[in-house]
Amino acid sequence: MQAEQREATATVLPSANGHASSPEARRLVRIEPPTGWQFVNWREVLEYKDLLQTQVHRGVTVAYKQTVLGFGWAIIGPVFSMIVFTVIFGNLANVPSDGVPYALFSYTALLPWQYFSGALSGTTNSLVSNRNIFTKVYFPRLILPLVPLGTGLVGFGISFGVLVVLMIWYAVVPTVWVVFLPVLIFILMLTALGSGLWLSSLALQYRDVGRIVGMASRLLMYAAPVVWPVSLIAEKLPEHYETIRIFYGLYPMAGVIEGFRAALLGTVPMPWDLIGMGTITALVLTITGAFYFRRTEHLFADVA
Amino acid sequence: MARPAIRVENLGKRYRIGVEEEQHETLLGAMGSWFTAPISNYRRLRDLSHFEDDENRDDVLWALRDVSFEIHPGEVVGFIGRNGAGKSTLLKLLSRIAYPTTGHIELVGRVSSLLEVGTGFHQELTGRENVFLNGTILGMTKAEVASKFDEIVEFSGVGKFIDTPVKRYSSGMKVRLGFAVAAHLEPDILIVDEVLAVGDIAFKKKCLGKMDEVSKSGRTVLYVSHEMSTVTNLCQRAYVLSGGQIVHQGPVQEAVEWYLDDMEVLDRDNLRLDEVDENERGGDGRLRFTSAYLVDRRGRHTHAPTAGEPVEVVLEYEAQEDLPRVMFWLRIDNHLNVPVSVLHMRSHETYYDIQKGTGRVRCRIPNLPLPNGAYQIKIKAKDYVQGHMLDALESALEFEVSASTFFGSDYTPDINHSTVLMEHGWTHEEHIDASVSPS
Ligand SMILES: Nc1ncnc2c1ncn2[C@@H]1O[C@H](COP(=O)(O)OP(=O)(O)OP(=O)(O)O)[C@@H](O)[C@H]1O
Ligand SMILES: [Mg+2]
Numbered sequence: 001m002q003a004e005q006r007e008a009t010a011t012v013l014p015s016a017n018g019h020a021s022s023p024e025a026r027r028l029v030r031i032e033p034p035t036g037w038q039f040v041n042w043r044e045v046l047e048y049k050d051l052l053q054t055q056v057h058r059g060v061t062v063a064y065k066q067t068v069l070g071f072g073w074a075i076i077g078p079v080f081s082m083i084v085f086t087v088i089f090g091n092l093a094n095v096p097s098d099g100v101p102y103a104l105f106s107y108t109a110l111l112p113w114q115y116f117s118g119a120l121s122g123t124t125n126s127l128v129s130n131r132n133i134f135t136k137v138y139f140p141r142l143i144l145p146l147v148p149l150g151t152g153l154v155g156f157g158i159s160f161g162v163l164v165v166l167m168i169w170y171a172v173v174p175t176v177w178v179v180f181l182p183v184l185i186f187i188l189m190l191t192a193l194g195s196g197l198w199l200s201s202l203a204l205q206y207r208d209v210g211r212i213v214g215m216a217s218r219l220l221m222y223a224a225p226v227v228w229p230v231s232l233i234a235e236k237l238p239e240h241y242e243t244i245r246i247f248y249g250l251y252p253m254a255g256v257i258e259g260f261r262a263a264l265l266g267t268v269p270m271p272w273d274l275i276g277m278g279t280i281t282a283l284v285l286t287i288t289g290a291f292y293f294r295r296t297e298h299l300f301a302d303v304a
Numbered sequence: 305m306a307r308p309a310i311r312v313e314n315l316g317k318r319y320r321i322g323v324e325e326e327q328h329e330t331l332l333g334a335m336g337s338w339f340t341a342p343i344s345n346y347r348r349l350r351d352l353s354h355f356e357d358d359e360n361r362d363d364v365l366w367a368l369r370d371v372s373f374e375i376h377p378g379e380v381v382g383f384i385g386r387n388g389a390g391k392s393t394l395l396k397l398l399s400r401i402a403y404p405t406t407g408h409i410e411l412v413g414r415v416s417s418l419l420e421v422g423t424g425f426h427q428e429l430t431g432r433e434n435v436f437l438n439g440t441i442l443g444m445t446k447a448e449v450a451s452k453f454d455e456i457v458e459f460s461g462v463g464k465f466i467d468t469p470v471k472r473y474s475s476g477m478k479v480r481l482g483f484a485v486a487a488h489l490e491p492d493i494l495i496v497d498e499v500l501a502v503g504d505i506a507f508k509k510k511c512l513g514k515m516d517e518v519s520k521s522g523r524t525v526l527y528v529s530h531e532m533s534t535v536t537n538l539c540q541r542a543y544v545l546s547g548g549q550i551v552h553q554g555p556v557q558e559a560v561e562w563y564l565d566d567m568e569v570l571d572r573d574n575l576r577l578d579e580v581d582e583n584e585r586g587g588d589g590r591l592r593f594t595s596a597y598l599v600d601r602r603g604r605h606t607h608a609p610t611a612g613e614p615v616e617v618v619l620e621y622e623a624q625e626d627l628p629r630v631m632f633w634l635r636i637d638n639h640l641n642v643p644v645s646v647l648h649m650r651s652h653e654t655y656y657d658i659q660k661g662t663g664r665v666r667c668r669i670p671n672l673p674l675p676n677g678a679y680q681i682k683i684k685a686k687d688y689v690q691g692h693m694l695d696a697l698e699s700a701l702e703f704e705v706s707a708s709t710f711f712g713s714d715y716t717p718d719i720n721h722s723t724v725l726m727e728h729g730w731t732h733e734e735h736i737d738a739s740v741s742p743s
Binding site: 027028031033053132133135136137138205206302 | 319398399407408414415423424428429444
């Protein structure tokens with residue numbers, strides 16, 4: 001069989017004289033050349049949850065240590081973008097904002113967007129930047145692309161606090177759909193994870209991928225309804241609106257961002273169609289990504 | 305029948321190594337390649353992980369080939385071999401960092417590998433944070449690290465620096481802290497690759513002691529090092545790797561000797577003293593050393609003489625003219641470049657009258673008085689008629705003492721405590737009378 005068609009395997013079998021479940025168990029590990037396609041081993045990831053935790057902790061501390069403002073940067077980043085967008089798109093270009101102040105309109109979108117772009121570049125680089133670790137020690141490699149998803153949540157939480165302040169300032173009352181926010185955040189994380197599984201492995205093999213993602217990320221922001229509302233499509237292309245909307249929904253950030261606005265600002269009804277289509281993409285990305293990651297995993301130490 | 309802790313069968317690992325870059329003579333060719341470069345670069349990167357083409361391409365390297373062995377629980381086994389022999393590759397496969405191309409491995413129990421000390425340390429974080437970071441990378445839970453935290457700090461000796469960012473540590477302190485974490489893992493199988501090369505002697509001893517302790521408690525240890533004295537101290541058995549294959553195995557002493565002898569055979573062809581550059585030798589060149597080597601009790605060439613046994617330093621030369629009254633001497637330096645002793649013909653008030661042509665001088669040491677360790681010999685020849693230096697070589701010969709029969713007992717002080725071994729005797733008297741004892 002060709003090595004190319006093999007997949008990393010290290011089967012853990014309970015030994016004849018012990019139980020795999022007891023902590024004292026002596027487990028028999030069999031290490032073989034990789035064979036076939038396999039799904040990621042989530043149980044093993046759970047065994048290493050403390051590693052995930054300390055790595056997330058590390059990511060957060062390092063990001064904010066040795067800066068004067070510390071966590072203040074998590075506030076300044078999105079607020080700065082909000083001001084720029086409000087001046088350029090809200091005031092100068094007069095982009096419509098579904099009837100709420102443009103600042104609030106764009107900030108609500110920036111919240112999930114900043115998380116996504118941060119997690120995307122974080123996961124893409126997760127293997128490349130940690131190659132000095134995983135070439136020296138064994139642990140489930142899947143931990144690495146998961147870390148940026150966790151660290152991003154801290155910034156997200158802080159920025160969310162700012163949104164609450166903004167909403168009070170503008171006296172905007174959220175709709176009952178705020179209870180649906182955790183689901184939207186989950187779809188958001190799933191999208192970042194799915195892309196990250198593909199991109200982290202590819203970026204390790206071909207370093208160009210990291211740069212491409214950096215550039216594409218800017219493009220993706222304008223493709224997402226961050227600075228403009230989806231209703232703009234209806235306005236500009238009324239005859240094809242229904243079809244475009246279905247296909248546009250395949251971009252998960254469309255459903256997530258419009259969903260955030262629907263839940264928090266009530267500008268539009270909950271965009272179930274966009275969210276549904278986006279979830280399909282996110283799931284497909286994550287499942288195929290998991291297979292691809294697992295299949296290339298055994299090469300990581302060799303090509304790093 | 306106990307199950308082996310590690311069983312390896314027909315293990316092989318194939319790597320793709322660097323493919324040579326094309327050279328372009330013309331600007332046009334270079335420009336053309338600028339456009340085709342992405343395609344060839346893509347192929348090159350892709351080839352790192354794809355092997356479907358011809359198996360025997362010359363950019364394919366079998367870093368390990370057909371390696372099989374069994375190691376039983378509680379054994380301490382060394383792996384030795386030259387650079388690139390495949391030792392680290394083997395340890396990477398055993399610790400599941402890389403995957404084999406052929407064969408398989410069966411391991412029983414929890415494996416910890418120490419291919420580097422302090423993996424995952426972050427410069428900006430404190431020692432405390434890094435202990436948790438490193439501990440969880442090595443497979444401990446946070447609770448486990450927390451319960452051993454005080455012991456770890458104690459062992460590392462970094463003391464009050466524990467809440468200081470690691471970037472303010474000396475490199476030795478980082479190593480200490482890293483090893484301290486690793487030392488508190490409780491694996492069934494411990495895999496160690498040359499990590500003790502850094503760190504001071506006292507700490508090295510502490511580490512070796514810890515590994516000894518680990519093995520005494522019934523765990524299996526696999527140890528790779530180029531320091532033969534630590535290998536012989538620590539291990540019971542050793543495998544010699546060469547070109548990705550096991551070429552010798554046996555009790556550690558024998559395997560180490562085999563390896564050092566084997567290396568000597570290879571070296572003799574490579575390094576002849578008459579090929580040493582003129583700039584690196586002194587003297588006026590009327591006599592040139594052509595070769596220098598050690599010969600053991602049985603008359604064999606060796607790089608690993610045994611302390612307490614006779615050994616001869618043999619110097620071969622070629623003289624350009626007749627030279628009356630030539631004196632030879634040599635100086636033995638230890639691994640810290642401390643001169644241990646000078647063996648000089650002047651001490652014997654003798655000289656040789658040398659005739660044009662080649663010749664050989666032997667210096668016999670009846671009872672080699674050196675503790676285990678690595679040494680270097682400098683050699684010189686001087687014309688005592690004109691008072692001119694004829695030839696001088698700074699590092700003519702290197703050797704490693706790795707065993708001792710000096711005292712005929714199983715204790716010989718090691719190189720950290722002695723520079724030479726001194727013959728001596730002990731006597732004991734009881735009920736001494738103060739008036740008789742010499743004042
Ligand atoms: N990722 C890799 N890609 C290509 N070749 C590799 C890779 N890793 C190791 N090799 C090659 O495999 C061979 C064995 O290397 P290895 O590191 O196992 O040697 P070693 O015995 O540990 O040597 P040393 O004593 O210098 O540490 C070397 O020729 C090395 O170039
Ligand atoms: Mg090595």
